[in-house]
Amino acid sequence: MRPFFFGTDALRCFGVYHAPSGPHGYTRPVLICSPIGHEYMRSYHTIRQLAEQLAAAGRHVLRFDWSGHGDSQGSPREATVKTWLANIEVALKELQNISGEKVIAIAGLRFGATLAWRAAMTKSNIEDIVLWDATYSGKAYLQELQELHADFLKRTSSCAKGLSNENEFLGFAYSKELQQEIASLDISVHEIPKRCAVHSFASTPNTWADGNLWDHVILGNPAIGPIVACMNKEPS
């Protein structure tokens, strides 16, 4: 496991590369796209587990922090979908350079899946896509975040209510522009180019919209095993 910074100064991202260690020797590297906002925070450990298991199955894996998240540059307030798609592009190149492979598989969790799907539409070097607990409707996702934030404010001190503004979503502030972009993105599996094999997974139970659990770190997710197994069925 090798943590490092990559990309240009303006789009400097933190990433972690996992070298293949398993006996299978699958050649298609995997780029993992994390969720955004508080879901990024909750799922950091889960994303690492997925990366480790894919690497143990013989794949090169790269996971990274979006601009405005984690250790990457910028603030969520400045982020746009365009920036995040640029993050994917830079990360793809990085993974291609490290692995020496041209064709990449991409796996995304929650809104990370939406961004992975959007990238797969235009990047001809992406040929497998994993949609994990994907936010199929951007509008519904934004609505869900708004409801969770309102629920959080209901439970918190009355003094805090007047301090939060309409552009905040559980600790992360998004510009109006970004909110519009999120709301306009709907995953349509039919639009994915034929070169891409699409694999969809849903966590059971799905706790993303549970107001009681929004600040709980996810330490293990039963969907990881099936995701790795499914990807391993198709050595390339």
Added chain:
Amino acid sequence: MTERVVLFGPGSELTGILTQPDHAAVTTEKPACLLMNAGFLHRTGFNRFNTDFARMIAEKGHASLRFDLHGLGDSAKYDGKKQYDDQALLDIQGAINFLLESTGAANCIIVGLCSGADYAHPAALQDQRVAGIVLLDGYAYRTLGFYIHDYGPGLINPKKAFRFLGKKWFSLIKTLKRTESSGIALNKPAEIYVRDFPKKKKIVREIQQLIDRGAELYYIYSGGVPIYYNYANQFRHMFRSVHLKDKVCFKYIKEADHIYTVNSVRNKLMTLVSEWMEERFDVPPGAV
């Protein structure tokens, strides 16, 4: 400001981000800052507090290291050979060594929330190079004032007061006696943030020890832990016997939840801690 990924500790098993101000010379005069994990969250902290705070204080000349303890974030897995608390203290020791050697700073401040605060306190006790600690929702013990604030509003209503006195009086006295000395949690609904604290006597003794050696201590409590802290002056009442000697500051941010979710409240926290650092540690020009 520059940031780089660093691997340190035995076998380079710990991962962190070292942030340094542009003018490297400034850092040796100012304490560096060690930013701790909060619970299971990785090194970027609650709602990215550690990243944002590291970048904010770099502008003021402080270097910092945010890092993951064993078993968290991107550090190596915890192998279970030592008790976790012992492993965590070893990790912190390694982080302090690395931070001071890398930056040339003579000493450091540790900032931690929740479990991060619980580790910052013993880490400061074992290492004289820790010049200050900022404990966010650190050790707390219920006081008489706590119970008045907890039950008080209900007592204004005579019906509620009667019911309260009838049902709760004996258990309240019993609980008060028990929790004054041990800090054991009350039987309230399940809370992920609830934790057991060491005996109060021990902590009183240790805080005094830190003060006597000249360490600066800043205790900040949020409104997000009403299960054990619920009014501004509770800190003073908890630690009446401690001689503060102008070394201790405490603050209650009622509007904050435990992980400072609201942006403006988190910004307020960053400003408070950064101003405290400036007030307590900034060396006037020409003084060195």
